[in-house]
Amino acid sequence: MTCAVRIRGLEKRFPRVQALRGVDLDIEQGEFFALLGPNGAGKTTLISILAGLTRATAGTAEVMGHDVVRHYRQARRNLGVVPQELVFDPFFTVRESLEFQAGYFGLKRDDAWIDELLSHLALLDKADTNTRRLSGGMKRRVLVAQALVHRPPVIVLDEPTAGVDVELRQSLWAFIHQLNARGHTILLTTHYLEEAETLCQRVAMLKEGHIVALDSTANLLQSGAERHLELVLDGELPDFLQARLRGREAGRYLLALPDYAELEGILAGLRQAGVGVRDLTVGKPDLESVFLKVMREAAP
Amino acid sequence: MIGFWTLFKKEILRFWKVLLQTVAAPILTAFLYLLIFAHVLAAHVQVYPGVGYTAFLMPGLVMMSVLQNTFANASSSLIQSKITGNIVFVLLPPLSYLEFFMAYVLAALVRGLVIGVGVLMVGLLFVDLHLRHPLWILMFGVGAGVVFSCIGMMAGIWAEKFDHLAGVQNFFIMPLTFLSGVFYSIHSLPDFWQGMSRFNPVFYMIDGFRYGFFGVADVDPRLSLAVVVPTALVASLLTLWMLRAGYKLRH
Ligand SMILES: Nc1ncnc2c1ncn2[C@@H]1O[C@H](COP(=O)(O)OP(=O)(O)OP(=O)(O)O)[C@@H](O)[C@H]1O
Numbered sequence: 001m002t003c004a005v006r007i008r009g010l011e012k013r014f015p016r017v018q019a020l021r022g023v024d025l026d027i028e029q030g031e032f033f034a035l036l037g038p039n040g041a042g043k044t045t046l047i048s049i050l051a052g053l054t055r056a057t058a059g060t061a062e063v064m065g066h067d068v069v070r071h072y073r074q075a076r077r078n079l080g081v082v083p084q085e086l087v088f089d090p091f092f093t094v095r096e097s098l099e100f101q102a103g104y105f106g107l108k109r110d111d112a113w114i115d116e117l118l119s120h121l122a123l124l125d126k127a128d129t130n131t132r133r134l135s136g137g138m139k140r141r142v143l144v145a146q147a148l149v150h151r152p153p154v155i156v157l158d159e160p161t162a163g164v165d166v167e168l169r170q171s172l173w174a175f176i177h178q179l180n181a182r183g184h185t186i187l188l189t190t191h192y193l194e195e196a197e198t199l200c201q202r203v204a205m206l207k208e209g210h211i212v213a214l215d216s217t218a219n220l221l222q223s224g225a226e227r228h229l230e231l232v233l234d235g236e237l238p239d240f241l242q243a244r245l246r247g248r249e250a251g252r253y254l255l256a257l258p259d260y261a262e263l264e265g266i267l268a269g270l271r272q273a274g275v276g277v278r279d280l281t282v283g284k285p286d287l288e289s290v291f292l293k294v295m296r297e298a299a300p
Numbered sequence: 301m302i303g304f305w306t307l308f309k310k311e312i313l314r315f316w317k318v319l320l321q322t323v324a325a326p327i328l329t330a331f332l333y334l335l336i337f338a339h340v341l342a343a344h345v346q347v348y349p350g351v352g353y354t355a356f357l358m359p360g361l362v363m364m365s366v367l368q369n370t371f372a373n374a375s376s377s378l379i380q381s382k383i384t385g386n387i388v389f390v391l392l393p394p395l396s397y398l399e400f401f402m403a404y405v406l407a408a409l410v411r412g413l414v415i416g417v418g419v420l421m422v423g424l425l426f427v428d429l430h431l432r433h434p435l436w437i438l439m440f441g442v443g444a445g446v447v448f449s450c451i452g453m454m455a456g457i458w459a460e461k462f463d464h465l466a467g468v469q470n471f472f473i474m475p476l477t478f479l480s481g482v483f484y485s486i487h488s489l490p491d492f493w494q495g496m497s498r499f500n501p502v503f504y505m506i507d508g509f510r511y512g513f514f515g516v517a518d519v520d521p522r523l524s525l526a527v528v529v530p531t532a533l534v535a536s537l538l539t540l541w542m543l544r545a546g547y548k549l550r551h
């Protein structure tokens with residue numbers, strides 16, 4: 001099967017910085033994929049090249065098998081992009097903006113689909129409002145609708161939830177999840193790592209234009225950070241636990257816990273030493289800790 | 301085709317929604333010129349036999365309005381989209397650069413011609429004007445409009461802020477139009493300036509346009525046409541080339 005996105009040796013040099021330094025990446029059709037990285041890592045640059053907004057200095061990019069430069073028309077028809085910047089056209093209403101966007105893609109008027117999009121994005125009551133008069137989160141949702149109006153098989157979202165409130169964030173993800181279930185490939189960037197962790201099957205981490213980690217979310221979580229145990233005790237930490245100690249703050253001990261099975265022994269040891277446990281939390285490794293670890297350890 | 305039509309329609313709506321600024325204001329400006337110049341000069345200037353100064357002035361004013369507003373429409377639409385960032389809405393879809401070009405140029409042309417007709421109608425309230433050769437009027441109106449739509453597009457693509465556009469407007473468009481014989485016949489100029497005027501393509505636009513009204517002009521209208529048509533072609537090709545290269549629109 002053709003890859004939804006296929007990137008080979010992608011480089012982008014701006015006058016003063018090199019934003020991408022040889023990126024290879026394949027995203028299969030139907031994947032829910034996260035592209036993570038700190039500010040300035042090159043995420044938006046990579047997306048812009050896919051979208052044809054920026055031209056690569058070297059390397060190639062394809063969307064559903066269509067080269068984004070040579071076969072730009074097919075490539076763009078297959079791609080829906082939610083840009084990172086909050087942009088809107090102050091001359092037009094939400095509905096007009098969507099109608100125009102569909103028209104630019106060569107599609108005939110399809111009110112039913114536009115209404116469906118508006119309702120999924122909780123914008124129906126704003127349909128005839130000028131985009132200038134929307135709140136930031138509403139503008140963001142209009143951008144999502146505009147990206148979907150031509151029903152692209154590959155959807156790219158550059159920080160789609162920045163500035164969107166909790167409730168709408170969840171309904172937005174539910175909607176995107178539904179699109180993914182219907183077969184759309186999703187590529188997203190976000191700085192909310194717990195979103196990426198729950199939603200995405202696979203993750204690439206970008207640092208200074210290099211991919212420094214690329215694996216399934218599950219594998220990254222497993223390999224990445226160790227599980228840990230947080231304890232609040234009646235007394236001092238007994239000697240037998242000193243080797244596990246990773247940190248201590250405000251009376252809480254942070255202990256390494258590579259395996260759940262060891263919990264039993266630790267509690268038994270504490271009872272024997274006569275130290276009471278006031279509070280206990282087992283911390284699972286999360287994507288955030290994995291991310292921080294990868295960023296720390298990755299060679300620049 | 302749908303892509304082109306949609307972009308064209310959007311560009312038309314963009315100025316239609318603010319008709320007062322984009323159409324009524326330029327017509328009023330031209331009307332003020334007419335009022336002042338005609339009042340001051342009508343008694344003193346006789347350019348062509350049997351043609352009063354006010355009548356002589358009209359085609360020049362119409363043409364000047366067409367030129368300035370085709371330029372303004374194309375350039376301001378592009379710079380606004382670039383500065384606000386909503387240019388991505390037309391860069392993300394599979395619009396070809398030819399569709400892009402046609403939509404912006406034709407929309408600018410529509411605005412220019414609507415204003416031109418408006419200025420003419422207002423003028424007709426004050427002067428008796430015959431349209432001797434309507435086809436020539438149309439050819440020069442469209443040809444000149446295309447040239448300035450293209451210049452507007454190129455300026456809008458090149459400019460990074462409104463100041464840049466104002467620069468083009470003040471140091472290029474205004475001198476070219478004002479020194480082209482809008483308000484006078486070049487025969488009334490000293491020899492040197494008469495010679496210089498002949499290097500100004502806008503002179504031929506206005507002179508040929510005027511021929512359409514009066515059947516007389518400073519130079520042979522076929523010469524004017526032979527200047528305006530190639531100028532329009534070159535301007536179009538340059539604009540298309542910029543769009544195709546993605547100059548300043550796609551990094
Ligand atoms: N148009 C441009 N001209 C010059 N440099 C640019 C341009 N766009 C991006 N850069 C530079 O390229 C690098 C990567 O930027 P990019 O926007 O891709 O980062 P990002 O990963 O999307 O960051 P963020 O999380 O902040 O959105 C940065 O150093 C940035 O300054």
Ligand SMILES: [Mg+2]
Binds near residue numbers: 158
């Ligand atoms: Mg970014």
